Amino acid sequence: MPTAQPRQLKLNAYLSGSGVQGDSWRHPGVDVDAWHNFERYRDIALTLERGKFHSLFFYDNVYADIDALAYHTISPRWDPLVLLPALAAITRHIGLIGTASTTYNEPYNIARRFASLDHLSGGRAGWNVVTSTGGGENFNLDAHADHAQRYRRAHEFYQVVTGLWDSWADDAVVADKASGLWVDPAKVRPLAHQGEFFRVRGPLNAARPPQGYPVIAQAGASAAGQQLAARIGELLFTAETELEHARGYYAEVKGQAAALGRNPDHIAILPGVSPIVGRSQAEAEDKYAELLRHRDRDATLKALAAYASLGVHLAGLPPDAPVPLPQHIAETNSHKSRQRLILDYIRQHRPTVAQLYARFTIGGHRILVGTPQTIADDFEHWFRSAAADGFTIMFPSAPAGVGDFVDLVVPELQRRGLFRSDYSGRTLRENLGLPRVPNRHFE
Amino acid sequence: MPTAQPRQLKLNAYLSGSGVQGDSWRHPGVDVDAWHNFERYRDIALTLERGKFHSLFFYDNVYADIDALAYHTISPRWDPLVLLPALAAITRHIGLIGTASTTYNEPYNIARRFASLDHLSGGRAGWNVVTSTGGGENFNLDAHADHAQRYRRAHEFYQVVTGLWDSWADDAVVADKASGLWVDPAKVRPLAHQGEFFRVRGPLNAARPPQGYPVIAQAGASAAGQQLAARIGELLFTAETELEHARGYYAEVKGQAAALGRNPDHIAILPGVSPIVGRSQAEAEDKYAELLRHRDRDATLKALAAYASLGVHLAGLPPDAPVPLPQHIAETNSHKSRQRLILDYIRQHRPTVAQLYARFTIGGHRILVGTPQTIADDFEHWFRSAAADGFTIMFPSAPAGVGDFVDLVVPELQRRGLFRSDYSGRTLRENLGLPRVPNRHFE
Numbered sequence: 056m057p058t059a060q061p062r063q064l065k066l067n068a069y070l071s072g073s074g075v076q077g078d079s080w081r082h083p084g085v086d087v088d089a090w091h092n093f094e095r096y097r098d099i100a101l102t103l104e105r106g107k108f109h110s111l112f113f114y115d116n117v118y119a120d121i122d123a124l125a126y127h128t129i130s131p132r133w134d135p136l137v138l139l140p141a142l143a144a145i146t147r148h149i150g151l152i153g154t155a156s157t158t159y160n161e162p163y164n165i166a167r168r169f170a171s172l173d174h175l176s177g178g179r180a181g182w183n184v185v186t187s188t189g190g191g192e193n194f195n196l197d198a199h200a201d202h203a204q205r206y207r208r209a210h211e212f213y214q215v216v217t218g219l220w221d222s223w224a225d226d227a228v229v230a231d232k233a234s235g236l237w238v239d240p241a242k243v244r245p246l247a248h249q250g251e252f253f254r255v256r257g258p259l260n261a262a263r264p265p266q267g268y269p270v271i272a273q274a275g276a277s278a279a280g281q282q283l284a285a286r287i288g289e290l291l292f293t294a295e296t297e298l299e300h301a302r303g304y305y306a307e308v309k310g311q312a313a314a315l316g317r318n319p320d321h322i323a324i325l326p327g328v329s330p331i332v333g334r335s336q337a338e339a340e341d342k343y344a345e346l347l348r349h350r351d352r353d354a355t356l357k358a359l360a361a362y363a364s365l366g367v368h369l370a371g372l373p374p375d376a377p378v379p380l381p382q383h384i385a386e387t388n389s390h391k392s393r394q395r396l397i398l399d400y401i402r403q404h405r406p407t408v409a410q411l412y413a414r415f416t417i418g419g420h421r422i423l424v425g426t427p428q429t430i431a432d433d434f435e436h437w438f439r440s441a442a443a444d445g446f447t448i449m450f451p452s453a454p455a456g457v458g459d460f461v462d463l464v465v466p467e468l469q470r471r472g473l474f475r476s477d478y479s480g481r482t483l484r485e486n487l488g489l490p491r492v493p494n495r496h497f498e
Numbered sequence: 499m500p501t502a503q504p505r506q507l508k509l510n511a512y513l514s515g516s517g518v519q520g521d522s523w524r525h526p527g528v529d530v531d532a533w534h535n536f537e538r539y540r541d542i543a544l545t546l547e548r549g550k551f552h553s554l555f556f557y558d559n560v561y562a563d564i565d566a567l568a569y570h571t572i573s574p575r576w577d578p579l580v581l582l583p584a585l586a587a588i589t590r591h592i593g594l595i596g597t598a599s600t601t602y603n604e605p606y607n608i609a610r611r612f613a614s615l616d617h618l619s620g621g622r623a624g625w626n627v628v629t630s631t632g633g634g635e636n637f638n639l640d641a642h643a644d645h646a647q648r649y650r651r652a653h654e655f656y657q658v659v660t661g662l663w664d665s666w667a668d669d670a671v672v673a674d675k676a677s678g679l680w681v682d683p684a685k686v687r688p689l690a691h692q693g694e695f696f697r698v699r700g701p702l703n704a705a706r707p708p709q710g711y712p713v714i715a716q717a718g719a720s721a722a723g724q725q726l727a728a729r730i731g732e733l734l735f736t737a738e739t740e741l742e743h744a745r746g747y748y749a750e751v752k753g754q755a756a757a758l759g760r761n762p763d764h765i766a767i768l769p770g771v772s773p774i775v776g777r778s779q780a781e782a783e784d785k786y787a788e789l790l791r792h793r794d795r796d797a798t799l800k801a802l803a804a805y806a807s808l809g810v811h812l813a814g815l816p817p818d819a820p821v822p823l824p825q826h827i828a829e830t831n832s833h834k835s836r837q838r839l840i841l842d843y844i845r846q847h848r849p850t851v852a853q854l855y856a857r858f859t860i861g862g863h864r865i866l867v868g869t870p871q872t873i874a875d876d877f878e879h880w881f882r883s884a885a886a887d888g889f890t891i892m893f894p895s896a897p898a899g900v901g902d903f904v905d906l907v908v909p910e911l912q913r914r915g916l917f918r919s920d921y922s923g924r925t926l927r928e929n930l931g932l933p934r935v936p937n938r939h940f941e
Contacts, residue, residue, distance in 0.1 A: 080673070080680065087673040090705060091617045093587070117606060119703040121688065124681035131671065131681070131705040137614035140583035144536070160607065163560060163636040171580035174534045192699035193606040228574065230523070230530040235794055237523065238567040238574070245564065256635035260562040262533060262574040351678055 064438055064474050065323050065445030065487060066465075067152070067290065068103050068111040068457075070096070072132035076453040077329070080128050082349040084455045090131055093141060099457050100142045103149055106461030107475060109486050110150030110181060112272065112292065112447065113138060117159050117190035126354035136168055143176035150483030152181030152272050152290070157212035158205050159187060159194045165212075166219035166259055173264035178482030181270035181290065182216075184209060184283070206279040211250045213271075213287050218246045220268055222258035224497035244496055266484045267492030276304075276393075285311035288322060289489055292447045294396060295326045296421045301442035321489050322444075326437075327420035329449040330430050332459040343424045346451055352412065359415055363397040374409035420449055427467035435473055507881055507917050508888030508930060509908075510595070510733065510768050511546050511554040511900075513539070515575035519896040520772070523571050525792040527898045533574055536584060542900050543585045546592055549904030550918060552929050553593030553624060555715065555735065555890065556581060560602050560633035569797035579611055586619035593926035595624030595715050595733070600655035601648050602630060602637045608655075609662040609702055616707035621925030624713035624733065625659075627652060627726070649722040654693045656714075656730050660935075661689045663711055665701035667940035687939055709927045710935030719747075719836075728754035731765060732932055735890045737839060738769045739864045744885035764932050765887075769880075770863035772892040773873050775902040786867045789894055795855065802858055806840040817852035863892055870910035878916055 070076070074089020074096070089095035103111055113135035124130055135153035143151055151172065155165050165182070173180035186205035191198050200208070224242035246257030273280070273288035284291055285308050295301035309319035331346065333339030356369040365381050372378075378401050397415060400406070406414065423430050437443045450456035468474035480486045513519070517532020517539070532538035546554055556578035567573055578596035586594055594615065598608050608625070616623035629648035634641050643651070667685035689700030716723070716731035727734055728751050738744035752762035774789065776782030799812040808824050815821075821844050840858060843849070849857065866873050880886045893899035911917035923929045 081675040081678055083675070085675075087675070090671060090673075091708075093618050097587075117610075117703060119686070119701050121683060121686060121701060124683045124686055126678070126680055128680055130703050131666065132703055133617070134610045134614040134704070137579070137583045137611060137618055140580045141587040141618055144540075144584040144587040159604065161602065161637055163633075164603065167560075167577045168580060171577040174576070175536050175580055175584055190606075192697075194604055195697045223574065228533060230533075232524040232526070232530070235524055235569070237569055237571055240564060240567045243562070243564060243567055254635075254638045258562050258564060260560060260573050260575055261577070265534075 061472065063472075064434060064468060065290075065325060066106075066108045066474070067150075067292065067325050067445070067447040068108050069292070069327060069447050069449045070099065070111050070113055070453075071128070072113050072115060072135055072138070073128045073130065074133075074453070075128035076456060077346065077449070077451040078128075078351075078355060079346040079349040079452060081351070082346060082452055085452050086454065089453070090133070093138075095453070096138060096142060097145055099453055100146050100149065102454065102457050102461050104146050106465045107477060108149055108448075109445075110152050110270075110290070110483060111142070112152040112181075112183065113154060114183070115154035115156070115185075116188060117156055118193055123358065126351050127358060136172070139172055139180070140175055143172065143179065148179075148478040148486075150179045150181055150270065150486065151176055152183055152270065154183040154185050156185055156187040156190070157209040158200050159190050162212050162215035162253060163219065163255055163257075163259070166216040167261045169216075169269045170220060170259065170261035170264045173266055173269050174262070178265035178484070180264065180266070181272050181483055183272035183274065183292070184213060184287065185274065186280075202277075202279065206283060208252045209283055210286070211252050214250070215246070215248050215253050215255050217268055218248060218495075219255070219257055219259040220264055221495045221497075222246055223261075223263040224494060225263050225267075228262055242497060263494065266482050267494065270483050270487065270489060281308060281311070284308060284322075285317075286315055288312075290487065291322060291324045293324060293326045294393060294420055295442070296396070298437060298440060298442055301326060301437065302440055305442055323487055323489075324443055325445045325447045326443050327447045327449050329420055329422045329451050330460055330464060331422065331424045331451050331456075332430060332463045333424075333426060334463070336424075336426055336429070339424045339426060342451075343422075347413070355415075356408070356412060359397070359411070363394045365397075369408055369411070372408050374412075375407050378406055378408055378411050380405075422451075427463045430464050431467045431471060431473065434468065435471065438473065504915065506915070507877060507911060508733075508766050508768060509549075509551045509917070510593075510735065510888070510890040511551050512735070512770060512890050512892045513542065513554050513556055513896075514571070515556050515558060515578055515581070516571045516573065517576075517896070518571035519899060520789065520892070520894040521571075521794075521798060522789040522792040522895060524794070525789060525895055528895050529897065532896070533576070536581075538896070539581060539585060540588055542896055543589050543592065545897065545900050545904050547589050549908045550921060551592055551891075552888075553595050553713075553733070553926060554585070555595040555624075555626065556597060557626070558597035558599070558628075559631055560599055561636055566801065569794050570801060579615070582615055582623075583618055586615065586622065591622075591921040591929075593622050593624055593713065593929065594619055595626055595713065597626040597628050599628055599630040599633070600652040601643050602633050605655050605658035605696060606662065606698055606700075606702070609659040610704045612659075612712045613663060613702065613704040613707045616709055616712050617705070621708035621927070623707065623709070624715050624926055626715040626717065626735070627656060627730065628717065629723075645720075645722065649726060651695045652726055653729070654695050656726075657693070658689070658691050658696050658698050660711055661691060661938075662698070662700055662702040663707055664938045664940075665689055666704075666706040667937060668706050668710075670940075671705055685940060706937065709925050710937065713926050713930065713932060724751060724754070727751060727765075728760075729758055731755075733930065734765060734767045736767060736769045737836060737863055738885070739839070741880060741883060741885055744769060744880065745883055748885055766930055766932075767886055768888045768890045769886050770890045770892050772863055772865045772894050773903055773907060774865065774867045774894050774899075775873060775906050776867075776869060777906070779867075779869055779872070782867045782869060786865075790856070798858075799851070799855060802840070802854070806837045808840075812851055812854070815851045817855075818850050821849055821851055821854050823848075865894075870906045873907050874910045874914060874916070877911065878914065881916065
């Protein structure tokens with residue numbers, strides 16, 4: 056559907072399943088009861104909807120690292136597919152994107168769950184397809200499944216799930232009291248899938264989702280992840296931090312998608328960014344300093360070293376010591392791209408421990424400390440430079456960080472015409488400018 | 499916790515995942531859009547909460563029978579674990595019980611999902627444990643898993659799920675900003691389960707449910723099902739239709755549970771019953787006649803013959819022909835108890851096709867056609883005869899059947915002191931008089 060409207064930014068909100076946004080949970084302004092108090096999420100979702108966000112997004116994993124529990128707020132966490140239906144019931148416009156692992160689920164269950172969520176929300180569901188960063192020990196395996204195998208399985212999993220969504224025509228349910236026809240059996244067909252990982256006969260026990268398919272989100276940035284994104288991704292939550300690198304990634308993925316016959320405009324690339332907003336630059340700097348003050352330095356450095364498999368006890372070094380150049384990097388079986396990002400930074404910038412610590416706060420995504428104007432300037436620059444179609448906002452705290460962004464930055468983006476003033480469509484696809492997916496079997 | 503209050507009825511509402519209650523979907527008063535319109539469920543849930551129902555309950559299955567789609571409203575259906583979180587967000591008191599298969603899920607995922615639902619609802623979650631009536635063809639199998647194996651797996655599945663719930667002490671999350679301790683690692687422990695079907699290390703990636711464990715529902719009535727119920731069931735949705743038989747079942751299951759060291763008062767036996775209520779008997783009879791008039795006779799008989807594996811084309815026989823005595827009954831791998839019920843009825847009553855049709859409307863559960871007084875009489879009789887602790891109400895239609903029951907029968911039960919006038923507790927366990935489950939590892 057061609058449109059005469061100017062291209063505008065897309066905004067996706069990254070929310071934590073533990074309720075803690077960012078790493079500064081000890082900050083006085085941070086609510087730490089959202090791990091069991093749904094009201095916190097209700098408030099945040101309504102604020103985001105007031106800010107006309109396209110979607111909110113929950114990452115997920117399927118294990119708890121017992122060694123990190125003491126300091127790492129990643130556990131305990133909610134099942135995103137329990138939070139999202141609840142949020143669907145109390146919101147009307149915002150898209151609802153949940154992570155579900157292709158490694159540790161069965162496709163029939165995932166197809167049904169997202170179909171139901173899409174019906175429940177009137178076409179606002181999205182599925183973030185991940186192969187997971189671990190969890191095999193909870194699913195009958197000795198260890199996390201192998202990287203290459205995970206991605207082969209993800210491709211087949213997607214094939215099965217979308218095949219199941221297509222097993223019902225959009226108009227299969229007739230429910231005609233006069234004729235007595237409930238479902239037209241000619242408009243439902245089995246899948247009869249047989250592949251390397253799955254045998255699934257179908258049909259699905261759920262009607263076709265209102266959007267055809269829920270929006271497919273993807274974050275994978277390793278070579279295999281990027282390949283998957285180019286093939287199936289529609290909303291890409293990436294971790295690019297350097298403009299030139301982001302431009303390269305943007306062109307590459309859209310090119311790859313085009314080579315596969317896809318329309319590159321039907322992929323929204325939304326790098327993660329963490330804005331710390333003040334009414335003046337000084338106020339923003341103060342907020343940032345206070346966030347940093349409330350971080351646990353040792354815990355962060357420990358997590359960072361583990362994340363990148365540096366093999367160095369960073370927390371034991373003085374702040375002004377240079378980070379040792381990594382020698383023998385252990386090949387990681389997960390988050391390969393994040394490891395690369397950290398290693399590249401160390402190699403290029405030769406930072407001190409303190410510099411590395413400051414840089415890789417909030418998971419390694421970009422941090423923007425500024426006024427609504429400077430943050431909008433940055434967004435606009437990336438947007439106009441073909442480095443991003445919008446951003447995934449990683450709020451440094453909740454609820455304050457969410458409110459700051461919605462009340463200060465969103466109006467500035469709107470004033471510039473960079474962001475819409477209201478929802479234009481009913482479904483998430485419509486709001487993102489993505490086409491409804493036709494059924495492979497039925498007109 | 500001993501209580502001085504008189505024993506009162508417990509009421510559980512059976513809701514269909516397709517939105518159609520009963521078999522008379524062609525009735526003019528029946529909403530047939532609830533398969534995609536959540537508002538229908540919202541209204542029903544709020545009505546049930548006005549009626550002080552203890553819980554609402556969604557059955558589920560994981561396949562769609564393509565041959566039955568034309569007339570059988572069992573498909574398409576919602577994923578109950580998508581509906582329940584949405585209902586949790588808009589209700590405050592009613593218990594929320596969802597079916598999840600132990601045959602076609604992984605225990606880690608189920609443990610998390612129900613833990614999240616229990617947190618979301620403030621302790622109102624229940625898990626209906628089923629081994630499923632089919633679906634293997636959608637989960638990499640040639641056919642439905644074998645009955646005995648399914649039940650062995652169910653026992654182990656329950657062991658793993660509850661072990662995961664117990665992997666966090668109730669007070670494991672500290673979230674103390676002053677000390678910087680997020681979770682006390684001494685209060686979280688792995689499970690390290692190794693069994694016939696599962697290897698699960700744990701711990702769970704979710705805090706312990708507010709109820710300790712969500713309430714465990716069970717319907718299994720085959721020998722293996724009854725054994726599982728006696729061991730783990732707390733709310734039993736049974737299909738007893740004859741008072742004497744129900745008394746026998748009641749005594750037997752509670753006896754079996756007591757022999758296993760359980761308190762028999764901590765099992766609520768709630769047989770299914772379908773009440774058709776009129777302000778007068780004549781009005782009730784009229785409503786029933788109209789429901790029957792809107793049934794699809796051939797479809798019902800076809801489903802009935804298939805359900806009991808009769809091997810007879812019942813729909814091809816005249817209404818006054820006697821149902822042939824079944825000779826070689828095919829052993830069914832699922833719903834064994836329902837098959838037995840139908841066969842027993844045929845053997846004892848030698849019904850005509852018309853009589854069988856009338857008797858086994860609405861899935862074979864009891865049908866009560868009467869006034870609020872006669873229905874309350876019946877409930878009271880079963881309740882005082884130690885045949886039931888309450889009932890699972892299978893509404894013949896929605897929303898009308900739900901409203902009829904809440905507005906007419908509930909006040910009569912309350913007037914007699916048989917039913918409470920308001921919720922007494924906060925959690926489903928409290929409302930059902932069930933104790934909170936202590937943690938096997940932590941005080």
